[in-house]
Amino acid sequence: MGTLRLTFWGVRGSIPVPGQATAKYGGNTSCLELRSDRGDWIIFDAGTGLRTLGDSLDLSKKYSFHIMISHPHWDHIDGFPFFTPVYIPGNSATIYGPATHEFTIADIFGKQMRFTFFPVRTEELVAAIDYRDLSEERLVLGNFTVETIKLNHPVDCLGYKVRYEDKVFVYLGDNEPYYNVYDDGDPEVDATAEAMNRRLADFVAGADALVTDCQYLPAEYEKKRGWGHSTVHHALNMAAGGGVKRVFMFHHDPLRTDAELDYIVEHYRAKIAEKGINLHLFAAAERQSYEF
Numbered sequence: 001m002g003t004l005r006l007t008f009w010g011v012r013g014s015i016p017v018p019g020q021a022t023a024k025y026g027g028n029t030s031c032l033e034l035r036s037d038r039g040d041w042i043i044f045d046a047g048t049g050l051r052t053l054g055d056s057l058d059l060s061k062k063y064s065f066h067i068m069i070s071h072p073h074w075d076h077i078d079g080f081p082f083f084t085p086v087y088i089p090g091n092s093a094t095i096y097g098p099a100t101h102e103f104t105i106a107d108i109f110g111k112q113m114r115f116t117f118f119p120v121r122t123e124e125l126v127a128a129i130d131y132r133d134l135s136e137e138r139l140v141l142g143n144f145t146v147e148t149i150k151l152n153h154p155v156d157c158l159g160y161k162v163r164y165e166d167k168v169f170v171y172l173g174d175n176e177p178y179y180n181v182y183d184d185g186d187p188e189v190d191a192t193a194e195a196m197n198r199r200l201a202d203f204v205a206g207a208d209a210l211v212t213d214c215q216y217l218p219a220e221y222e223k224k225r226g227w228g229h230s231t232v233h234h235a236l237n238m239a240a241g242g243g244v245k246r247v248f249m250f251h252h253d254p255l256r257t258d259a260e261l262d263y264i265v266e267h268y269r270a271k272i273a274e275k276g277i278n279l280h281l282f283a284a285a286e287r288q289s290y291e292f
């Protein structure tokens with residue numbers, strides 16, 4: 001029996017949105033961490049929440065980080081230049097993520113810190129930084145086994161599954177259900193999309209906790225089709241179908257206020273109870289931790 005501790009540092013999609021209307025759930029972009037009760041530790045995504053994670057640490061100690069990036073859109077990498085531990089000698093970090101057809105992970109982090117954009121280059125960071133391109137694969141990090149899966153998003157994007165003892169954690173960054181983009185009713189294309197969705201549903205099935213893109217409500221989705229994001233409805237159907245125990249709605253739309261998120265959580269919790277589904281629903285909030 002192992003215990004995992006999940007903590008959110010940035011829960012917002014697309015762009016940081018500080019302000020009174022987002023103070024409860026938070027305005028920082030994607031960043032979360034998973035720690036085991038035996039010291040295993042992975043940080044997922046390096047949005048602006050990574051800055052607060054870094055500054056929450058005892059910086060007199062030395063750290064060896066594993067940072068796994070879902071994909072290189074700004075909201076998933078823009079906290080890295082402000083991650084204080086990489087400016088401290090003796091620390092080290094390995095950054096994992098999907099290369100794109102243009103850039104490796106080293107390029108992606110290197111280019112956002114070119115002189116034009118930021119005064120410090122990655123070559124000047126005093127912590128030892130390694131980069132590792134990932135595709136669909138399985139890797140072992142201490143007591144964690146990590147599996148990756150490709151997601152439907154307008155750039156290469158990976159979902160991550162971590163197994164630890166009897167526990168399973170899944171993080172699906174930005175993703176949209178697969179569909180027939182031609183909308184032509186071609187049964188072969190429809191079947192392929194369905195098979196891809198089935199494959200993702202199998203990946204999350206049985207998870208103790210699932211953190212997943214829930215940027216839109218069903219009523220908003222049609223106008224945003226093809227933008228690469230899911231609805232709460234879709235995520236819950238997938239999770240409930242696979243017996244997932246806890247779902248954390250994540251990558252909140254930048255326009256979504258605290259009051260709206262409160263309402264959405266209550267609305268869907270009532271639906272879950274009404275249908276008698278054994279699933280706990282949360283809207284991810286900055287600096288909130290959960291153990292399971």
Ligand SMILES: [Zn+2]
Nearest residue numbers: 013014075174
């Ligand atoms: Zn995003």
Ligand SMILES: [Zn+2]
Nearest residue numbers: 071073153174
């Ligand atoms: Zn994205």
